[in-house]
Amino acid sequence: MNETKPRRFRMTRQREIILDALMRSESHPTADELYQVVREQIPRISLGTIYRNLEVLCDQGMATKLEMGAQRRYDGTTHEHYHARCLICDSLFDIPAGGVPSLAVQLPPEMGFEITNVKFEVRGLCRPCRGGNAGPRTRQKPS
Numbered sequence: 001m002n003e004t005k006p007r008r009f010r011m012t013r014q015r016e017i018i019l020d021a022l023m024r025s026e027s028h029p030t031a032d033e034l035y036q037v038v039r040e041q042i043p044r045i046s047l048g049t050i051y052r053n054l055e056v057l058c059d060q061g062m063a064t065k066l067e068m069g070a071q072r073r074y075d076g077t078t079h080e081h082y083h084a085r086c087l088i089c090d091s092l093f094d095i096p097a098g099g100v101p102s103l104a105v106q107l108p109p110e111m112g113f114e115i116t117n118v119k120f121e122v123r124g125l126c127r128p129c130r131g132g133n134a135g136p137r138t139r140q141k142p143s
């Protein structure tokens, strides 16, 4: 997408509704999922408009784009936190940053690599996926 978008930020009513839907959702929704929710309040909104507004909100640091799973998702929680992903249903759960030991990464200085950001994701099985069947579920997943 390389349309020209205004650099100056304006909180429009549309944006407010989208941000509100995002912040109330705990599931890290995709644009499509947000579209279903927002449509109840703005029936004529298009999926493209949702995408554009999400981009702006991410640019403004009011939301975060998550590109870790199969689908791009959005996160309305902007304070530092990590994610746990279920390998079966692909749900994402928030882990408070304090629940994770410090992830100081030491690289050999001769590498000359400067770390600006570390991505950290916990993987496993969520409660419903664990409890769905009798006995533990084993599922082979290629890495």
Ligand SMILES: [Zn+2]
Pocket (backbone or CB within 6 Å): 086, 087, 088, 089, 090, 091, 125, 126, 127, 128, 129, 130
């Ligand atoms: Zn699950």
Ligand SMILES: [Zn+2]
Pocket (backbone or CB within 6 Å): 028, 075, 077, 081, 082, 083, 093, 094
């Ligand atoms: Zn999150």
